[in-house]
Amino acid sequence: MKRSIEKFVLTGVALLAAGISPNLFVIAQAGYAKLSALAINFLLPSIVVLLAILLVAAIRGHTNLVSQIWYGILGGLLATVGLEIVRHTGFLLGGMPGEMPKLLGVLLLDRFALGPNWLSNLAGWGYHFWNGAAFGVIYTLLFGKPRLWGSIGFGVLIGIGFMISPATTALGIGIFGLQFNVGFPVTVTLAHVAFGAILGWYVQRNRQEAFSIIQQIKEITQAR
Amino acid sequence: MKRFTRAFTGIATLILGIMLSTGNLHAQNSGLVTVQSGKDFDQTVESLRQMVSKNDMMVMSEINQGKILSMTGLQLNATSLFVGNPNIGNKLFSAGKGVGVAVPVRVNIYEAKDGKTYINYVKPSQQLASFDNQQISKIGQMLDQKLNKLTSMLAK
Numbered sequence: 001m002k003r004s005i006e007k008f009v010l011t012g013v014a015l016l017a018a019g020i021s022p023n024l025f026v027i028a029q030a031g032y033a034k035l036s037a038l039a040i041n042f043l044l045p046s047i048v049v050l051l052a053i054l055l056v057a058a059i060r061g062h063t064n065l066v067s068q069i070w071y072g073i074l075g076g077l078l079a080t081v082g083l084e085i086v087r088h089t090g091f092l093l094g095g096m097p098g099e100m101p102k103l104l105g106v107l108l109l110d111r112f113a114l115g116p117n118w119l120s121n122l123a124g125w126g127y128h129f130w131n132g133a134a135f136g137v138i139y140t141l142l143f144g145k146p147r148l149w150g151s152i153g154f155g156v157l158i159g160i161g162f163m164i165s166p167a168t169t170a171l172g173i174g175i176f177g178l179q180f181n182v183g184f185p186v187t188v189t190l191a192h193v194a195f196g197a198i199l200g201w202y203v204q205r206n207r208q209e210a211f212s213i214i215q216q217i218k219e220i221t222q223a224r
Numbered sequence: 225m226k227r228f229t230r231a232f233t234g235i236a237t238l239i240l241g242i243m244l245s246t247g248n249l250h251a252q253n254s255g256l257v258t259v260q261s262g263k264d265f266d267q268t269v270e271s272l273r274q275m276v277s278k279n280d281m282m283v284m285s286e287i288n289q290g291k292i293l294s295m296t297g298l299q300l301n302a303t304s305l306f307v308g309n310p311n312i313g314n315k316l317f318s319a320g321k322g323v324g325v326a327v328p329v330r331v332n333i334y335e336a337k338d339g340k341t342y343i344n345y346v347k348p349s350q351q352l353a354s355f356d357n358q359q360i361s362k363i364g365q366m367l368d369q370k371l372n373k374l375t376s377m378l379a380k
Contacts, residue, residue: 091297097296098295098296098297099295099296099297102294102295103295106292106295112292113285113286113287113288113292114286114287114288114291115288115290115291115292115294115295116291116294116295
């Protein structure tokens with residue numbers, strides 16, 4: 001019982017920490033704060049917290065939780081490679097208004113006026129991939145190891161969230177990017193289908209049992 | 225006397241025509257001044273920075289439009305320098321708090337489709353004219369002269 005609660009708390013904190021990163025760009029684009037300031041005050045601490053949760057979970061013997069987070073991170077990183085292949089192809093075909101990772105980089109390093117350089121590109125790509133890892137962790141902690149269609153649905157939901165958020169509208173292309181062209185929603189959706197498919201496939205390779213958050217709650221309530 | 229007047233008018237027209245046809249300096253009614261640089265884009269940006277410094281001003285900020293737009297896939301050479309100095313700023317803002325709309329002065333350097341590099345700016349006096357303040361106007365004219373001097377040194 002005590003261990004179940006402990007695991008549940010660790011899962012909750014890990015979910016909160018993973019949820020910070022993807023929201024920062026949206027908050028910045030909504031005009032509430034600069035991404036550079038948000039990165040220092042929230043992004044870096046959230047990464048530290050997530051890694052600390054991994055460490056604590058390992059020390060406390062929550063091997064399932066450790067493997068879930070780990071598979072989430074690696075699966076998210078791998079899935080972002082797939083997303084990037086589709087997104088970049090879409091960009092080259094005129095379906096995207098710009099190079100999102102480069103934009104993230106200049107905003108992160110507060111050098112929009114000077115444009116991208118290798119360091120800002122590195123920061124932008126790093127942030128982009130970390131967002132993928134964060135979504136991977138969120139996916140595996142929320143849902144465990146569902147079937148592939150579940151992860152594809154998760155990916156599509158992320159894509160829709162992106163297209164209706166200030167992250168897209170602040171680019172001046174409207175909701176779903178329809179003021180740019182129809183290639184935008186097509187590219188974003190396909191990229192996130194690829195993300196979801198690869199994430200789902202990878203997470204299923206985890207041989208350990210993976211519990212969804214609902215299963216954890218059930219476990220605690222049944223033990224009472 | 226008539227002959228002299230005709231000859232003078234003819235020469236004046238000729239000089240004006242030559243000045244306009246060279247294309248080195250255009251100042252339209254909008255106050256936009258465009259100068260063709262004798263150097264390539266990078267050299268022009270570098271030289272302008274140095275000349276700004278030599279003329280008791282500083283580059284307070286810079287927008288690399290070319291690099292920014294490279295994120296959209298567009299390739300071009302264009303940079304805007306925001307030029308001024310704290311002393312002029314102090315005088316201007318003391319005379320009118322709203323002058324920030326016109327200063328620091330924006331000087332734009334760009335490579336046109338013909339491959340030539342141009343420097344353009346809107347005359348500060350024109351931008352500051354709407355403040356209807358003699359001191360501001362005076363500083364605006366002084367800035368005009370400074371910019372004219374700067375860009376003339378780079379003109380082809």
